[in-house]
Amino acid sequence: MQATTPPTAGRPRSDLNATVFAATLRSVRELGYAGATMDRIATAAGVAKTTLYRRWPSKGALIADCLLDAFGPVPLTGADRGEVVASAIRWIAAKISAPGAGAAFAGVFSDAINDPSLREILSKRFQEPYRVAVQDALGEPDDRVLLLIDVVTGTLLHRMGMTGEPMADADVEAMIDMVLRTFG
Amino acid sequence: MQATTPPTAGRPRSDLNATVFAATLRSVRELGYAGATMDRIATAAGVAKTTLYRRWPSKGALIADCLLDAFGPVPLTGADRGEVVASAIRWIAAKISAPGAGAAFAGVFSDAINDPSLREILSKRFQEPYRVAVQDALGEPDDRVLLLIDVVTGTLLHRMGMTGEPMADADVEAMIDMVLRTFG
DNA sequence: ACCATTACGCTACTGCGAGTAGCGCAATTA
DNA sequence: TAATTGCGCTACTCGCAGTAGCGTAATGGT
Structure with a gap:
């Protein structure tokens, strides 16, 4: 920025x-x-x-930068592919569940719907680094990794938007099980 | 309303x-x-x-009602469970991909983040009927069906929000493959 | 020492959109 | 005919994003 x-x-x-x-x-x-x-x-x-x-x-750009600073890089550790994916999902779920962070994330995301320049910031500065990191770790083609990110982040945000609360741990684990059947 | x-x-x-x-x-x-x-x-x-x-x-309530009217009930047909789920996902993907509908949906959803009364409308009037219908058709427990809805709708909206365009058919099919490994 | 340059705080603004108030008139039922 | 409710209209209020311009603080260069 x-x-x-x-x-x-x-x-x-x-x-x-x-x-x-x-x-x-x-x-x-x-x-x-x-x-x-x-x-x-x-x-x-x-x-x-x-x-x-x-x-x-x-305002959107400020909050996006703020989240970028608060989140930091994804940890991509684990004994096998499955554990890498699972721990990464748990990490992003925890970040989004942090008080304020979820509302901020969802808010920026919603502003981006009507602001292409903000969408640019979000997709280039936010999504892109994570996509590259995951891609390097998993060796999947980029469209698969993009889908993975859409599924995980989209699901967490949708739950947040519908209920006003972050997703419970049990549901996070259910989502992990589901994702691992494809990406594990 | x-x-x-x-x-x-x-x-x-x-x-x-x-x-x-x-x-x-x-x-x-x-x-x-x-x-x-x-x-x-x-x-x-x-x-x-x-x-x-x-x-x-x-405004959010108006547009929510407008979408409710435009969407109508989910078709839940198919030879087996897999086809029922797949065709339902293709249906919602097509609805969200319709010009205007995706932006409207995402917009209402984002307004709901800051408006609990709108969130109420969205979750009770919108999500609930679909959840019940799917639950009747699949016989899954309700938390599983809610997760399914979060995953499908969340993924489609996230892609829409990040790119400004609806998800391509190939990616919809990839998502279906993924979901069917759990719900098929 | 003295510019030129850039940042900060402050006050005051513009612009715009959601939502509201009150009036006159139209269309019903009792 | 009277009461009641919906519609269109004009004219608001309120709040927030973003901007302009000024005086002043802090730096580097000469």
């Missing part, structure tokens, strides 16, 4: 990302996605709203 | 649902979910905006 040309002269940017990300997640957790307005996030971070817009082009 | 007490006196409601639903789907198809404002839908239907709000409590 940083500018293409990092400037050499002038006042350097202060270290605000950590503060802003923390305030963003806290706001979404307490107020929901729609309730976490840019004004509130700015206030919660002790920062001017205009500063947010100097760094991120939109 | 109609009032709990259909009144006996006074001017009866005119037959506007078909006109409004058609105008709604057309607006979403041409302008996207966010672009299809209540003002535009009203104008396109040749109806006052206040009339829309007399019948539906929110």
Whole structure:
């Protein structure tokens, strides 16, 4: 999300990302996605709203970056393929179940429906790295990996959207069983 | 969505649902979910905006009702369980792929994230009838059927949200293969 | 020391869409 | 004929995303 040309002269940017990300997640957790307005996030971070817009082009982009920072890389460990897939699914399920994170994810995702530039960010900056990592680990063709990601993430988000709550562990395990019959 | 007490006196409601639903789907198809404002839908239907709000409590509720009308019941036919599941999945995939319908569905779904009353409508009026129908046809326990619905619908919507396009037939078939290993 | 340059905070705005209020009129039933 | 309810219309309120412009702080270059 940083500018293409990092400037050499002038006042350097202060270290605000950590503060802003923390305030963003806290706001979404307490107020929901729609309730976490840019004004509130700015206030919660002790920062001017205009500063947010100097760094991120939109609310969706800010929250996407925030999630990217909060999630980090997928762990792809396990004795065999099945365990690799299962542990990766448990990891993303846990990330989405973290308070605030699920609502934030679903919110960004929904904004992306009406904002192609945000969809670009989401698919290129978010999905793509995970797809490459999984593909390297599993050696599946890319369309299969994309389907795998659609199934896992889509299922978790759909449950979240319908019930307002993250998916229970038992259902996560049922989904893993199902996926493993194909990708295990 | 109609009032709990259909009144006996006074001017009866005119037959506007078909006109409004058609105008709604057309607006979403041409302008996207966010672009299809209540003002535009009203104008396109040749109806006052206040009339829309007399019948539906929110934009999301209107579009949910519109989709309910456009989708109709799931066909649950087929020689064996596998064919029943496969044809049902192809049916919902086709419905979501219809121009406008996918964007409308995804839009309502995203509004529901921040609107519990809309979530209620979506899960009770939309998901529940389909769940019951599938459950009767397959004889699976309800949590399994709910998972099946989450997987199928979630996957289709996730693909739609990430790419802006409905899922290609080949991928739908791949998803069917995968699901049938568990539910076939 | 002194620019030029860039960042930050602040106040004040624009634009737009969801949802509402109240009026006059139309179409029913009792 | 009176009461009641629906419709169209105009005109709002409210809230949020995003923007403009100013004064000031912090840096590098000369």
